[in-house]
Amino acid sequence: MVWHKLRVLGATVALGSLLALGGGAVAQDVLTVEEMRIAAGQSLKAGKSAQAEALAQALLGRDRNDLTALLIRGRALRDLGRLTEARQMMRRAWRLSNNVADKYAAALITAQVLSSQGKRTRAQLWLRRAAQHAPNDALRARAERDFGYVKQQNPWxxxxxxxxxxxxxxxxxxxxxxxxxxxxxxxxxxxxxxxxxxxxxxxxxxxxxxxxxxxxxxxxxxxxxxxxxxxxxxxxxxxxxxxxxxxxxxxxxxxxxxxxxxxxxxxxxxxxxxxxxxxxxxxxxxxxxxxxxxxxxxxxxxxxxxxxxxxxxxxxxxxxxxxxxxxxxxxxxxxxxxxxxxxxxxxxxxxxxxxxxxxxxxxxxxxxxxxxxxxLALRKPVMGAQIQFGLGASWREYDVSRDSRDGRQDKRIFADVTATFKDIDYYGFNPALTLSASRTNSNVGLYDVNRVGLSIGIKSAF
CATH class of the missing domain: 2.40.160 (Porin)
Structure with a gap:
């Protein structure tokens, strides 16, 4: 019975599309599952969100785990303003995603739904997921661009x-x-x-x-x-x-x-x-x-x-x-x-x-x-790492010191170098190492200080 309804709905949509285009040909009376997926995707792309949602819902009536239909319906529901339902679709879509392309699509649409709900911090987290699972550089760039837009809109x-x-x-x-x-x-x-x-x-x-x-x-x-x-x-x-x-x-x-x-x-x-x-x-x-x-x-x-x-x-x-x-x-x-x-x-x-x-x-x-x-920050990576150097000096004068009648004078020099490893990326974060050293010379021996440190941290890639 469900498959029969799917065939009828597919035929109705196909005929409606042909008539809308002014075609004189007679539409076929049956659409295959793949043809319906294509028709739903084209409807979504053309801005016909209600039609795309109806087609995707019919596909899900046949197979509730149809990932493509879940993705299309989730995006269509978002465009229609039915955000709670859209979020439910995307939870299921994410659970069913088992390759980078599916995970990217599910994460990107989930971020769009969350952003429309005003949950922009969570949307940024899902855009990091999208960037992590992007199948190619162009799609990753889109996730990064969307991240920047949501970040600007986020009050937090x-x-x-x-x-x-x-x-x-x-x-x-x-x-x-x-x-x-x-x-x-x-x-x-x-x-x-x-x-x-x-x-x-x-x-x-x-x-x-x-x-x-x-x-x-x-x-x-x-x-x-x-x-x-x-x-x-x-x-x-x-x-x-x-x-x-x-x-x-x-x-x-x-x-x-x-x-x-x-x-x-x-x-x-x-x-x-x-x-x-x-x-x-x-x-x-x-x-x-x-x-x-x-x-x-x-x-x-x-x-x-x-x-x-x-x-x-x-x-x-x-x-x-x-x-x-x-x-x-x-x-x-x-x-x-x-x-x-x-x-x-x-x-x-x-x-x-x-x-x-x-x-x-x-x-x-x-x-x-x-x-x-x-x-100084270098544009060209050195052995795969972005390098930044720092150098400085300070002069500190204490007019009064309990340790010296002449007061206290501290002279300090310091330097650091930070390497950010752009080739190592996890959810839009890169590891960074900072090597720092400083030396303070004082007229009071108690305050002569030498220090060398190595700091390990992370930096956002976008």
Whole structure:
């Protein structure tokens, strides 16, 4: 009986199509299953969603596991606005998909249905699935293009980072094994500077950093030129010690650090959209070693400006108030300026200048700092990896130090190289390795610090 209805419906649709085209030929009285699939697909392509849905439903009456019919009906129902039914079709279609072409089609249509339902974050996940199962580069490019469109429409934006990083100095310990005693105490007790041996805990400890962070924003209001965001951030990192510390009871969790914050962000295009003004306010709490460390309120403003299609200038400022629980209160003010340049070779360069000044009731933690940073990103892969280099230096001045009558001066140099392996792709993510090294020379031996680290992470490919 079902197959008879399918034959009649097929004949009716075929005859209707011929008459609509003005043909004088007489339609055949029977369509094969394959011909009906073709007719349903052509109806869908021509924008005749109701007709495509009817044909697909007839095919499913014959075989409820007809994957092609499920895909066609799911897409037709989506076009007709019957989104709940469309989602049901696509759940079945995904379960029945057993090759990359079927999985790609099912994932792509599922993403379209979810996007139409306003579930754009889930739609982005399904578009990553589509990209993963794309049968060729052209279809993958379509999934990536659709991902970019949905991402722009999505009021939610979430960035996840994970860290697994062997590090030669997880505690920011001294590179020396001796330092000078507090100069005031030393002069009172001994009449001259006295050196002492640093404990194992005060020296650099090697270990592995393990951590993660999530930053999310919800764009609750937007116009063609402005945007208003509610923001949330959460981060945590802990350590596993690899050094042999003898009888010491120090553990990696003693250096664990976490923070949580809520904030508001404002964006506005300016100068005929050649630039963007951004302002952010963020309040939060940090923890160190499992205990409350400090509460903070931070404000940042930044202006970007495209001087040319290849050159972008950024400058901004920040102010932060810190209320310490396990540290002193502190106020920080910072200014920054940077430029990014794309070269004719396809490489791109970066240079930035950062100025920071702090004030505190504890004069020993007040400092002024100048920091320079440069970077270079290569267009051509090196052994299959996209390479980015960074290099910088900073000068930090403490007017007052309990360890030196002349205050404290720290000079730091640092460098890093990041390799992103584009040839290794899983659901639109590439593995990345960052090798970093830094050296701080101070007039106070306790603050001489050397560090080498290797960080393993992932980056989005699109």
């Amino acid at each position: 934006k979430t960035d996840l980072t994970f860290t697994f990083a062997p590090n030669s100095n997880i505690n920011n310990g001294s590179a020396r094994d001796r330092s000078r005693l507090n100069y005031a105490i030393s002069e009172i007790l001994f009449g001259e500077p006295i050196e002492y041996d640093l404990t194992a805990e005060a020296q650099a400890i090697a270990g592995i950093e393990i951590g993660g962070a999530v930053r999310s924003r919800y764009r609750f209001h937007q116009t063609p030129d402005t945007a208003h965001d509610a923001k949330f951030a959460l981060s945590y990192r802990t350590f596993s010690i690899t050094d042999d510390l003898g009888d010491s009871d120090v553990s990696g969790s003693d250096f664990a650090f976490g923070s949580a914050s809520l904030g508001y962000g404002y964006r506005r295009f300016v100068l005929d959209k050649k630039g963007e003004f951004a302002a952010d306010v963020e309040a939060g709490q940090s923890w160190y070693g499992g205990n409350r460390y400090a509460s903070f309120l931070r404000t940042q403003v930044q202006q970007s400006l495209y001087l040319s299609p290849r050159q972008q200038l950024r400058f901004g400022g920040e102010a932060e108030r810190q209320w310490g629980q396990a540290t002193s209160d502190r106020d920080l003010i910072g200014l920054s300026a940077s430029i990014t340049q794309a070269f004719a070779s396809g490489n791109s360069g970066f240079a930035g200048l950062y100025l920071t000044s702090t004030q505190s009731p504890d004069a020993n933690i007040e400092y002024s700092e100048v920091r320079l940073r440069t970077g």
